[in-house]
Amino acid sequence: MNATISKVASVGFPIATPGIYDYAVPERLLQAVSPGQPVLVELKSRRLWGVVVKIKQQSAFPNLKEIIDVKSDRWADKDQSLIRLYEWIAQYYQTDLGKIFRPFIKKGIAKAQAKTMALFRLRENGPGPALPPRQEAALEKLRAAAGPFTAAKLREHGISAHLTRALCADGSLYKEESAVLREADELKDEGRNADVTLSDEQRRAVDILAAQIASPEKPCLLYGITGSGKTHVYIELVKKTLSAGKGAIVLVPEISLTPQTIQRFRNALGPVISVIHSRMSDGQRRDGLEELVAGRKRVVIGVRSAILAPMDRLGLIIVDEEHDHSYKQSDMEPRYHARDVAVMRGHFQKAVVVLGSATPSFESFHNARIGKYRMLALTRRFGAAALPAVEIIDMSEEHRENNWTFLSRYLHRRITETLERGRQVILLLNRRGFSTMLMCKECGHTYSCGLCSVNLVYHKDERRLKCHQCGFAGAAPESCPKCQGTNITYKGTGIQKAEEIVAAEFPGARIIRMDQDTTRGKNAHAEILGRFANREADILLGTQMVAKGLNFPGVALVGVLQADIGLHVPDFRAAEKTFQLLAQVAGRAGREDSGGEVVVQTYVPQDGGVLAAKNHDYEGFYQKEILARETLGYPPFGKLMRIIVQGPIEDAVRMAMESIAADLKGLTKDVTVLGPSPAVFSRLKNNFRYCVLLKSKSVSALRLCAETVRRKTLRPAKGLKIIIDVDPVNML
Numbered sequence: 001m002n003a004t005i006s007k008v009a010s011v012g013f014p015i016a017t018p019g020i021y022d023y024a025v026p027e028r029l030l031q032a033v034s035p036g037q038p039v040l041v042e043l044k045s046r047r048l049w050g051v052v053v054k055i056k057q058q059s060a061f062p063n064l065k066e067i068i069d070v071k072s073d074r075w076a077d078k079d080q081s082l083i084r085l086y087e088w089i090a091q092y093y094q095t096d097l098g099k100i101f102r103p104f105i106k107k108g109i110a111k112a113q114a115k116t117m118a119l120f121r122l123r124e125n126g127p128g129p130a131l132p133p134r135q136e137a138a139l140e141k142l143r144a145a146a147g148p149f150t151a152a153k154l155r156e157h158g159i160s161a162h163l164t165r166a167l168c169a170d171g172s173l174y175k176e177e178s179a180v181l182r183e184a185d186e187l188k189d190e191g192r193n194a195d196v197t198l199s200d201e202q203r204r205a206v207d208i209l210a211a212q213i214a215s216p217e218k219p220c221l222l223y224g225i226t227g228s229g230k231t232h233v234y235i236e237l238v239k240k241t242l243s244a245g246k247g248a249i250v251l252v253p254e255i256s257l258t259p260q261t262i263q264r265f266r267n268a269l270g271p272v273i274s275v276i277h278s279r280m281s282d283g284q285r286r287d288g289l290e291e292l293v294a295g296r297k298r299v300v301i302g303v304r305s306a307i308l309a310p311m312d313r314l315g316l317i318i319v320d321e322e323h324d325h326s327y328k329q330s331d332m333e334p335r336y337h338a339r340d341v342a343v344m345r346g347h348f349q350k351a352v353v354v355l356g357s358a359t360p361s362f363e364s365f366h367n368a369r370i371g372k373y374r375m376l377a378l379t380r381r382f383g384a385a386a387l388p389a390v391e392i393i394d395m396s397e398e399h400r401e402n403n404w405t406f407l408s409r410y411l412h413r414r415i416t417e418t419l420e421r422g423r424q425v426i427l428l429l430n431r432r433g434f435s436t437m438l439m440c441k442e443c444g445h446t447y448s449c450g451l452c453s454v455n456l457v458y459h460k461d462e463r464r465l466k467c468h469q470c471g472f473a474g475a476a477p478e479s480c481p482k483c484q485g486t487n488i489t490y491k492g493t494g495i496q497k498a499e500e501i502v503a504a505e506f507p508g509a510r511i512i513r514m515d516q517d518t519t520r521g522k523n524a525h526a527e528i529l530g531r532f533a534n535r536e537a538d539i540l541l542g543t544q545m546v547a548k549g550l551n552f553p554g555v556a557l558v559g560v561l562q563a564d565i566g567l568h569v570p571d572f573r574a575a576e577k578t579f580q581l582l583a584q585v586a587g588r589a590g591r592e593d594s595g596g597e598v599v600v601q602t603y604v605p606q607d608g609g610v611l612a613a614k615n616h617d618y619e620g621f622y623q624k625e626i627l628a629r630e631t632l633g634y635p636p637f638g639k640l641m642r643i644i645v646q647g648p649i650e651d652a653v654r655m656a657m658e659s660i661a662a663d664l665k666g667l668t669k670d671v672t673v674l675g676p677s678p679a680v681f682s683r684l685k686n687n688f689r690y691c692v693l694l695k696s697k698s699v700s701a702l703r704l705c706a707e708t709v710r711r712k713t714l715r716p717a718k719g720l721k722i723i724i725d726v727d728p729v730n731m732l
Helices: 081-092 097-105 133-144 151-156 161-169 200-210 230-243 255-269 282-294 304-308 338-349 362-369 395-400 409-420 495-505 524-533 574-586 608-614 618-632 650-665 699-712
Strands: 008-012 021-024 038-043 046-056 115-122 173-180 220-224 247-251 273-276 299-302 314-320 352-357 374-378 389-394 424-428 437-440 457-459 464-466 473-475 488-491 511-514 539-542 555-560 597-602 639-647 672-684 687-696 721-726
Touching (some): 008 038, 008 097, 021 038, 046 081, 046 097, 115 133, 115 151, 133 161, 161 173, 220 362, 230 352, 247 304, 247 338, 255 273, 255 299, 255 524, 273 282, 299 304, 304 338, 314 338, 338 352, 362 374, 362 618, 389 409, 409 424, 409 555, 495 511, 495 539, 511 524, 555 574, 574 597, 574 608, 574 618, 608 618, 639 650, 639 699, 650 672, 650 687, 650 699, 687 699, 699 721
Parallel strands (some): 220 374, 247 299, 247 314, 273 299, 314 352, 511 539, 555 597
Antiparallel strands (some): 008 021, 008 046, 038 046, 437 488, 457 464, 464 473, 639 687, 639 721, 672 687
């Protein structure tokens, strides 16, 4: 190393290149570079942004390259608690440290520049009266108006760009650059704050949790039935946290929940909120992060990645709908679970952690029952509302009565009656597209994706077949490619087909569809929900995104069109997920009165999860399901890790997986190795997939297995990819 170097920075990168690299800190940046800050460096002949993870006095490597630039205003981690958190994430989830910073660096946040705009102000001691009449008239207009003025505002006053330049030239106006704060679209609308009187249960929860802000104890599970007013508790807690001079993070599982959540918090707290989600532009994310770092915003509301946001003096972390599986990032590294990261961040930064749900994950409920978490319960709905009545309809009986439509006679009648009363309806069908399968009736050929082991789904509005796994899209066929027959039938009901049928059955009803296809556009979630909230639609037909956390006082009826979807997939959590979905969507009805009803259509009316949802009986369902979990050693009684090998050549993938499995089976007796076997989705994006599932009561034993796999596959064979998924949620 060059003898003149007095400071070395270890830098991580959010790219495929593994490892941490050392760089010399030049003299001009000695006071500016510290752990946690983005720096611009040269790596393998290209300039990249990375994050400093450690500062040291020397390096084991000679001839270090120098750091080129530093963004000292984009990060905050004065006590390095975030760096410790990121190191824990990297170790626990078996990923490279640099990839933890992917949400903030790879998406161009560090490169994004501040936005400024030109403002024009009247100079107090401007020129004398000897001005041309046109300029004097313009000045009179501006003196009567409130400045400063943008160029657009000047044009509204009839002052052209040419006249503006003349006024600047004679000293009447002067121009300055002003910073423009690019905020998320959800923050642009201001509403009114409705005064809320907390119930005794809510007040008790707030008091207990607020008392811990100065000295947190252990995480708390806020177990409150749907409509019990958990959000009111959250808002009061955030108020008390801000009063204590600390900041708060509020996580929601879906982008679709952010508009309503943000408005409720903004109305109660004022302009102290920053927002983080994937639909924001790089500029909006950059400005939002800078507001947090500078301390001008002390509350961040967002989806999964918001738990990684930089914030000093963090006092409160809220994970709303903590059971939701959207909190687990399964499709890319780091494969972290935001709920569990929230618990660890609360530990590192000494913040109160509140996990809220009406249907808690079995892991969190178990932790509360054994005393690892504190449990606070909200057992009554807020205000005058009561839990809705739930009616289960056996669709097999409907078929025996010669009703082959996807709407039962009872649900059809209840929709009609609800609309006649001027109330609103939510219908849930958790299946995108128009038809789930195309089949030639002459030869039996079905249309499947050429790159994945799944059927193509027909989307009628685009007349295209789509794969919901790899994104392939192609024109719908006119004839069968196998026999050239033209008798092609569409099987199964997707949400587009459901929309068409509902519109035909209820011709006077205004219908909005909410699914992944209708919410692709910027601000689409907020627009759809806003229209429904403003009573501009009578029926909201949606996938799972309409099932959670939304509050619409006008909704009196909720219909679940196919409650069996997801119940029979090969996943030990299938029953839990189905119960949670049914219970959550049931909670959308009758939220401000006692007139709510839920109709659940199913082919398995005696299923335990369906019956528990009918009776709003989470604890009864938990007691039955948890026995099987304990017998099999599944979470919360054991830890899981899934290893997946994928690649374009099946034999190579299978052999690599068999080799890994053989090594793991002989490594330790504390781990059970299940497999190898083809994954449920055995082919995705033209890659074959094999997997093993590791099960153990020992976190350290599973970590040993993961580290062994990483060493063995540090340089996998060409075309192969090895995925290590700790605490997997997606078992497909």
